[in-house]
Amino acid sequence: MHTSVRMMLAIAQILLDEEDSDDDHVQDLLMQRLIMQIKTRHDPDKQCLPPPQDSASAYLLRTASDVAYISRLGLPVASFYRLLQHFQKFVPHRRAGWPGRPPSITPAQALALVLEFYCSTSESKTLGALYGLTSRRAATWLERAEVALYSVLQREPLARISWPCFETQRTWGAHMLAYFPLVPNRFGYVDGKNLPVQEPSEIDLQNAMYNGWLHCALVTGVLCFGCDGTLIWAKHNIVGSWNDGEVASKLFTKLMDRAVTLQDYGLVSDSAFPSSKAMFKSIVTPLKEGELDGIPIGLQHFCGQVSAEITSMRQTCEWGMGAIQKPFRRLTMPLPYDYCSRHRRICNVFRLWNVRVRSTGITQVANTFHVPISE
Secondary structure, eight states: OOHHHHHHHHHHHHHHHTSSOOOHHHHHHHHHHHHHHOOOOOOOOGGGSOOGGGSHHHHHHHHOOHHHHHHHHSSOHHHHHHHHHHHTTTSOOOOTTOOSOOOSSOHHHHHHHHHHHHTOOOOHHHHHHHHTOOHHHHHHHHHHHHHHHHHHHHHOGGGOOOOOOHHHHHHHHHHHHHHOTTSOSEEEEEEEEEEEBOOOSSHHHHHHHEETTTTEEEEEEEEEEETTSOEEEEEEEEETTSOHHHHTHHHHHHHHOTTTSOTTOEEEOOTTSOOOGGGTTTEEOOOOTTGGGGSOHHHHHHHHHHHHHHHHHTHHHHHHHHHTTTTOGGGGSOBOSSHHHHHHHHHHHHHHHHHHHHHHOOOHHHHHHTOOOOO
8 A cells, every 4th residue: 555545544543543432333434435535546656667768659769750750749750850959959868978867768759758649638647658757757748848849839930820921822822713713812711719628716717718609618719721721820729708700800900901911812711700891802701591592683693603612612611620630639638727838738739730731741621722832
């Protein structure tokens, strides 16, 4: 039995001995109830785990296989070591001849640990066993590696989330026009995105995060994808009670600014996304149910065809919204209710998605419409 459990039982026995009741049966029942309430953790000790240099993760890193890296870590080998060059500056590691105890894992294993954490739904205990770490050490390294990766991705060109230039807008618009001739000048698509979050203990914060429509606590945001499948604009980590129109106010400003967006160029969205009359031609949506009846009879057929093309085009919204969560499955799990930790994790995953798309070309939108991926 664990030492802390023995101490708690000994203290409980002393307290029970001081009770006025002489009934041994009552004291035995109280003792059994106390034992049932004690929670014990059955984590593997360090002696039960292989050394980190002989663990499954070390073997994976030595294989240098793009298939294995993309499947387990979400990135190819070249992109992994590109991030590692800057990542190892932010994590502790001992150089040759330096005194002191060396870290338990190498910077490469630390980067692989956080990437595999994002690509799976496993607990830290399970991931730690793959890296030769106890659950406590694995949790410590995960927190440290997330902070380091956040600093690296802010400086990585492949991870940038940037608005396309005029030339890129024209190129993407021409590719989309070849498939949808009735909806010209579309270079991206936008939609709202909800992510589950742990319910905070504070009543006011919990109330702000609770979404009455979906009946759960979540954070919301708006994601804008380019026609090549990369993220070109994102605003997330907003409490779940906000609607998409309030979150996307800065996106509306960017679309109306002729210094960054071409005249009559814009995005595609579904009919549920809020857009005012001022956003005409900047955001096009299909007709809602019953709206076709209010159009003059002579234009109903043409308007129906345009709406059908917009509906077909906006299918890319669903591809983009679901695409990030497929390789980075950690977003399907409840996010931390701590704002800073949640913001860091969301930003890391969104930027890793851009690294993945730009380095592998794996994106359903670009492959379907043959749109060149921006460098």
